Amino acid sequence: xxxxxxxxxxxxxxxxxxxxxxxxxxxxxxxxxxxxxxxxxxxxxxxxxxxxxxxxxxxxxxxxxxxxxxxxxxxxxxxxxxxxxxxxxxxxxxxxxxxxxxxxxxxxxxxxxxxxxxxxxxxxxxxxxxxxxxxxxxxxxxxxxxxxxxxxxxxxxxxxxxxxxxxxxxxxxxxxxxxxxxxxxxxxxxxxxxxxxxxxxxxxxxxxxxxxx
Ligand SMILES: [Fe+2]
Ligand SMILES: [Fe+2]
Numbered sequence: 689x690x691x692x693x694x695x696x697x698x699x700x701x702x703x704x705x706x707x708x709x710x711x712x713x714x715x716x717x718x719x720x721x722x723x724x725x726x727x728x729x730x731x732x733x734x735x736x737x738x739x740x741x742x743x744x745x746x747x748x749x750x751x752x753x754x755x756x757x758x759x760x761x762x763x764x765x766x767x768x769x770x771x772x773x774x775x776x777x778x779x780x781x782x783x784x785x786x787x788x789x790x791x792x793x794x795x796x797x798x799x800x801x802x803x804x805x806x807x808x809x810x811x812x813x814x815x816x817x818x819x820x821x822x823x824x825x826x827x828x829x830x831x832x833x834x835x836x837x838x839x840x841x842x843x844x845x846x847x848x849x850x851x852x853x854x855x856x857x858x859x860x861x862x863x864x865x866x867x868x869x870x871x872x873x874x875x876x877x878x879x880x881x882x883x884x885x886x887x888x889x890x891x892x893x894x895x896x897x898x899x900x901x
Contacts, residue, residue, distance in 0.1 A: 709821045709886060715769035717818070718826075720780045722762035724811070728803065729755035731790070735799050744796060744850065747843050754836040765829050782814060782882065783807060785874035789867075797851045798864050804844025805865070806872045812837050814879055821886065 709717075729752055736748035767773060779787070786807055793799040815830045815837070822830070852858045 708823055709818075711769050712771070713886070714818075714822055714826060715766045715771035718762045718766035718769065719771055719773070720778055722759050722766065723776075723778075724780050724783055724807075725755050725759035725762055728807070729759055731799070731803065735796060739796060741796075741850075744847060747846070751840055751843060754840070758833050758836065761829055761833065765826060768825075782810060782875050782879045784878070785871040786810075786868070789871065793864075795851075796847055797857070797861055800844045800847035801861065801865050802868055804840050804847070806868050808837050808840045808844065810872060810875050810879065812841065813876070817879070817883055 732748055732752040732755055736745055736752055739745040739748060763773060786802065789802050793802045812834060815834050819827050819830050848861060852861045
């Protein structure tokens with residue numbers, strides 16, 4: 689293991705242990721994230737095309753563009769880290785509990801509740817947790833994506849406020865949000881386990897020295 693105090697090799701964002709995720713492990717995560725972003729792009733584009741509310745349509749068009757850039761950036765980073773790019777990377781286990789709701793969500797409120805107020809919230813939490821564990825270039829990638837994801841969460845809140853204007857609509861939203869929140873909790877548990885597994889990897893020998901690209 690390299691000495692993290694080596695001159696000229698300082699980590700500007702040191703982790704408590706001064707270690708970074710294994711390069712291959714993060715490359716695999718980039719592939720999984722690229723698949724999730726790609727999926728987000730597709731569903732946002734579909735929902736954008738279906739929307740008959742002009743303001744919502746334009747906001748979803750912007751999100752579709754954002755997700756395409758995120759997918760491209762994750763694929764590119766995976767390639768830079770030496771990963772083979774397969775066309776069908778594994779589904780994110782963190783997002784797995786939320787996938788069944790994709791078929792159920794029929795209205796834009798339900799769809800935005802699922803994607804913008806649940807999946808994106810989980811993505812923001814995951815990216816923030818990962819940032820201290822990756823190299824500088826990967827951290828910059830996550831910062832770039834996080835800036836957009838925060839606006840997508842805001843878009844979800846806008847959709848709910850814009851369309852849920854009656855007590856009945858609010859009640860339907862609250863009921864759906866409650867069920868999605870249960871799936872969100874399961875996703876959070878999976879994320880916590882994943883982070884714990886990575887911590888075990890960090891104290892083992894599967895690490896990359898800080899500053900090493
Ligand atoms: Fe995204
Ligand atoms: Fe997003």
